[in-house]
Structure formats: C-alpha cells, structure tokens
Amino acid sequence: MKVLLVVPNLPKELDWGTTPEPPLGVASVAAYLEDDHEVRILDNYLERLPPSEVEKQIRSFSPDAVGISAMTFTFGEAQKIAARVKGIDKNINVFVGGPHASLFPAEVLKCENVDAAVRGEGEFTAKEYLDCVKSGKPLNGVAGLAFRRAGKVELNPPRPVLTDLDSLRMPARHLLKIQEYPEYKMSVLLKPPLTTMCTSRGCPYNCSYCSSPTIWGRSWRGSGGKRVVDEMQFLVEKYGVRSIKFHEDHFTLNRKRVLEICSEITSRGLDVTWQCEARVNNVDREILQAMKKAGCRIVWYGIESGTQKILDFYRKGTTLEQIKNAVSLTKEAGVSPMGSFILGAPLESREEMEETIRFGLGLGLKEVYFNALIAIPGTDLYDYVVKNNYLHKHLEGGIIEVEGKVPREEVLMFRNKAQKKVITKKILENWPHLLGYFVTHPAALASKKTLNTVRFLAK
Ligand code: B12
Numbered sequence: 001m002k003v004l005l006v007v008p009n010l011p012k013e014l015d016w017g018t019t020p021e022p023p024l025g026v027a028s029v030a031a032y033l034e035d036d037h038e039v040r041i042l043d044n045y046l047e048r049l050p051p052s053e054v055e056k057q058i059r060s061f062s063p064d065a066v067g068i069s070a071m072t073f074t075f076g077e078a079q080k081i082a083a084r085v086k087g088i089d090k091n092i093n094v095f096v097g098g099p100h101a102s103l104f105p106a107e108v109l110k111c112e113n114v115d116a117a118v119r120g121e122g123e124f125t126a127k128e129y130l131d132c133v134k135s136g137k138p139l140n141g142v143a144g145l146a147f148r149r150a151g152k153v154e155l156n157p158p159r160p161v162l163t164d165l166d167s168l169r170m171p172a173r174h175l176l177k178i179q180e181y182p183e184y185k186m187s188v189l190l191k192p193p194l195t196t197m198c199t200s201r202g203c204p205y206n207c208s209y210c211s212s213p214t215i216w217g218r219s220w221r222g223s224g225g226k227r228v229v230d231e232m233q234f235l236v237e238k239y240g241v242r243s244i245k246f247h248e249d250h251f252t253l254n255r256k257r258v259l260e261i262c263s264e265i266t267s268r269g270l271d272v273t274w275q276c277e278a279r280v281n282n283v284d285r286e287i288l289q290a291m292k293k294a295g296c297r298i299v300w301y302g303i304e305s306g307t308q309k310i311l312d313f314y315r316k317g318t319t320l321e322q323i324k325n326a327v328s329l330t331k332e333a334g335v336s337p338m339g340s341f342i343l344g345a346p347l348e349s350r351e352e353m354e355e356t357i358r359f360g361l362g363l364g365l366k367e368v369y370f371n372a373l374i375a376i377p378g379t380d381l382y383d384y385v386v387k388n389n390y391l392h393k394h395l396e397g398g399i400i401e402v403e404g405k406v407p408r409e410e411v412l413m414f415r416n417k418a419q420k421k422v423i424t425k426k427i428l429e430n431w432p433h434l435l436g437y438f439v440t441h442p443a444a445l446a447s448k449k450t451l452n453t454v455r456f457l458a459k
C-alpha cells in the first residue's frame with residue numbers, strides 16, 4: 001500500500017514561535033511501515049503549506065492510507081486534513097497517532113473522517129493495523145488500537161510499552177528533509193549542522209501540568225550507550241552533523257547509562273557537541289564532568305518556580321537548594337545551564353512571581369525562558385483549573401489559558417518584562433559575538449526570529 005504520514009501545522013493562536021524540528025515519532029513509525037509499504041512523510045509544521053497545497057500533495061501521491069500525527073494543539077488541523085483526504089476519496093484509510101490520540105482516543109474517533117486511533121507508541125500498532133487493513137483481518141487483535149465498529153468506538157487493550165529500546169530501529173530520517181530544518185542550517189548555541197535524537201521514553205514523576213507520563217507511561221526506559229552512540233555516529237557520517245539535541249524528558253535519569261554514553265563517545269573520538277534536558281535532582285558533579293568531556297555544552301532544566309510553595313503546587317518534587325546546586329555544578333563542569341519557568345499558577349501572588357523572576361535571573365543561567373501557565377486536557381492541573389474555574393480563555397483542543405489570583409494580562413506583563421531583561425542582558429553580554437555572526441550570516445538579520453525579537457523589544 002502507499003502510506004502518507006502527515007505532521008499538521010499549528011493554528012496561529014497556539015504557535016509560540018517554536019522552531020520546527022524533525023518529527024522523530026512519525027519517522028520511527030515509518031521505519032517499520034517501510035517493510036511492507038511505500039511510505040512518505042509530509043511535515044507541514046516545517047513546510048507550512050496552505051490546505052489546498054496539502055491536498056495537491058495528497059492527490060499527487062495517491063495514498064491508500066494517511067496517518068496523521070496529532071498533539072492536542074494540532075488536533076483541529078489534523079481533522080481538517082482528514083476531511084480533505086476523505087473529500088478526495090472516502091476509501092482512503094485515515095488513522096491518527098501521537099499525544100492526542102494517546103490521551104483521548106474516543107474523542108479522536110468522534111471525528112467521522114478518522115477510521116482508527118493509535119494509542120501510545122505507534123511503531124508496532126500502526127504496522128499491525130495496516131496489515132489488517134490490507135488483508136481484511138479483524139482489528140480487535142491489534143493492541144493499542146481504537147476503532148469504530150457498527151458506529152461504536154472499540155478500545156482494544158493497551159499495548160505494553162517497548163522495554164528494549166536497543167532493538168528499536170533508527171527513525172527513517174531519509175524520508176524527512178533533514179537538511180531543511182532551521183537548526184541544521186543555522187544553529188546559534190551549538191555548531192551547525194544540528195539534528196535531534198530521542199534515546200529514552202517514559203517518566204516516573206508526576207508534575208501536575210504535564211501530559212508526558214500519561215502519553216509515555218510511568219516506567220522509564222532508555223537505549224544503552226552503544227546503541228545511542230551508534231546513532232550519533234551514523235548522523236555524523238551520513239548527514240555531516242556536528243551537534244545533536246537530545247529531545248527527551250530524562251536524558252540523565254539513569255546515571256550509569258549517562259556514564260556509558262559519555263565513555264562510548266570519548267573512546268570513539270566522536271567530534272560532536274550536544275545538549276540534553278534534565279531534572280535538577282538527577283545530575284551530580286561526576287556525570288556533569290563526564291558529559292562535558294564527551295561534548296555536552298548545554299543542559300536544559302525545567303525549573304518552573306523560584307518559590308517552594310509553587311514548586312510543591314506543581315508537584316515538581318524538587319527544592320530551591322537542588323536547583324541552585326544543579327546550576328552551580330553544571331557551570332563548574334563548564335556546561336551551560338539553561339532554564340524555563342512558569343508564571344501565573346492559580347494561587348501565585350504578584351510577589352511570588354517577582355520572586356521567581358528574581359530567582360531565575362539571579363541563577364546565572366545561560367538562557368532563561370518565562371512562560372505563562374496553560375492547562376492541557378488530561379492533566380491533573382487541567383481538572384483542578386476546571387473544577388475551581390481558574391479560566392481565562394479556552395484555546396483550540398480545550399487547552400486553557402489559566403487565570404488565578406492575578407489577572408492573565410498582568411501575568412503576561414510580568415512575563416514580557418522578565419523576558420525583555422533576559423534578551424537585553426544576552427545582547428549586552430554577547431554583542432561582539434553577535435556582530436561577528438551577523439557579518440558572516442547577513443541573511444540572519446532578516447530572519448523571522450531576529451525580526452520578532454526586535455519587534456518584541458520595541459513594544
Ligand atoms: C521534540 C518535541 C517537539 C519538536 C518536534 C515535534 C514533532 N512533530 O515531533 C518541536 C520542537 C517541533 C515540538 C513542537 C511542539 N510541541 Co513538542 N515535544 C517534543 C518532545 C520533547 C519529544 C517528542 C518526540 O520526539 N518524542 C519521541 C518520539 C519517538 O515520540 P512521539 O513523537 O510522541 O511519537 C510516538 C507516538 O506518539 C506515536 N506517534 C506520533 N505520531 C504518530 C503518527 C501516527 C500516524 C502514528 C500511528 C503514531 C504516531 O508513535 C511514535 C513512536 O512511538 C515532547 C515531549 C515528550 N516526551 O513526548 C513534546 C510534546 C509532544 N510537545 C508538545 C507541544 C505542546 C508542542 C507544541 C504544540 C508547542 C507549541 N505550541 O509550539 C509544538 C507543536 C508543533 C507541531 N506541529 O508538531 C506537548 C504535547 C502535549 C499534548 N497533549 O498535545 C509535549 C508532550 C510536551 C509536554 N510535556 O507537554 N515539539
């Protein structure tokens with residue numbers, strides 16, 4: 001069969017200006033579908049094609065099945081694509097996977113243009129599903145699948161999570177336009193060309209605002225050092241990449257694995273720089289120093305707040321002491337710590353927001369991001385916000401802009417003021433480097449990112 005996998009674009013109101021990155025989930029599913037099918041991927045978050053152009057591409061490939069990746073944020077767009085597909089030919093099979101299908105399979109199937117929803121990890125569920133579609137076998141044996149039978153939604157039992165990530169194939173990156181992603185061409189913090197990897201899944205923590213554990217399960221599992229570094233080496237040799245961004249919730253959860261990865265990189269003499277994300281309670285001096293030696297240049301921490309009361313409200317499971325300690329050990333190892341914060345928890349006062357901003361700016365982080373709180377359906381925070389009516393505005397997919405004690409507009413003012421301080425400080429600290437960069441990359445002056453920054457500072 002011919003199978004097209006699509007990543008939808010984001011509606012404008014939900015686009016935070018995130019830089020598109022290779023959709024590894026879809027590419028990982030494709031790596032298995034390719035055995036039996038002719039597969040193509042359309043990443044419309046990268047391509048930003050208008051709906052008529054998406055339809056043109058579907059018509060020209062003429063697929064038998066279209067798989068759409070949906071986050072809660074993009075489910076509206078996913079439905080529009082499904083409608084276009086069925087408008088072309090009702091017999092084209094439409095199946096949806098990704099975070100939203102994992103969280104709300106029954107809701108996804110309320111859309112009459114969707115034939116099936118894949119819950120959780122998609123590699124084997126999608127493969128078995130398409131085998132059934134091809135051969136006409138019944139769908140009730142496919143673990144992890146939700147489908148409609150005689151107008152009723154059937155939820156098959158969940159598929160057990162994949163535990164042996166070493167045997168998982170590499171994502172089918174040859175189906176993506178790897179070289180077209182912005183950071184491949186022009187990455188500022190790490191050396192370009194840069195691309196991404198994901199080497200672990202699952203999260204044992206329980207932060208109230210986060211939907212990740214519901215999507216991925218609570219048991220963490222990761223690939224071993226050899227498998228991780230084989231993929232890094234492949235990316236260096238095949239695509240000439242010089243930097244890698246590890247995009248996963250817990251790169252450092254298992255310290256033995258981190259040390260294994262680092263010693264594998266150093267013993268192979270692999271010349272790459274990289275960054276990862278970690279929790280402040282999952283790093284220590286030894287692993288940070290090994291990471292630095294193995295090319296790690298940046299660690300992102302989801303810090304969230306500068307007050308213990310709000311950290312506890314989010315059930316973050318961290319303390320202010322752990323935050324300060326992790327940031328200081330990271331700097332001591334010669335790695336740049338970066339951190340993100342959330343402002344506007346329902347019971348957060350103006351003084352507490354100011355404290356978070358003061359704390360965040362005072363930590364000496366290389367980059368700091370302040371976000372205003374939103375609540376995503378399927379999280380405990382969402383239920384709490386709905387129950388207590390801390391609602392400012394409903395966005396697409398039922399996502400809620402939260403408004404608590406302090407009006408949302410004021411939270412945004414706090415956020416913008418803090419972010420302007422961060423940007424101004426960065427420009428002042430880095431102006432010789434920035435000047436040099438713009439001289440050698442004049443096109444960057446007219447890039448969307450630069451223009452947006454100038455507009456933001458001028459406001
Ligand atoms: C890397 C990443 C990105 C990258 C790449 C996105 C992409 N399209 O893959 C970038 C930076 C571009 C990005 C952007 C956004 N992201 Co993001 N992102 C992540 C992150 C950190 C890892 C995702 C990943 O690569 N995982 C590894 C792969 C293997 O897993 P996967 O993508 O989930 O795919 C598996 C299954 O979901 C399923 N699957 C996925 N797609 C499909 C499709 C089909 C047809 C099938 C059958 C199966 C299937 O099978 C895959 C293999 O098992 C997750 C956090 C997390 N831990 O998941 C957040 C996360 C997915 N992102 C999130 C959000 C909110 C966004 C944005 C909406 C933010 C914004 N407003 O800008 C945008 C949306 C952009 C878009 N149109 O895709 C949320 C989604 C929450 C939700 N309930 O919807 C998450 C869960 C973060 C969080 N904790 O809240 N993101």
Ligand code: SF4
Nearest residue numbers: 203205207210212249
């Ligand atoms: S924020 Fe991070 S640690 Fe907390 S539940 Fe989500 S993935 Fe896990």
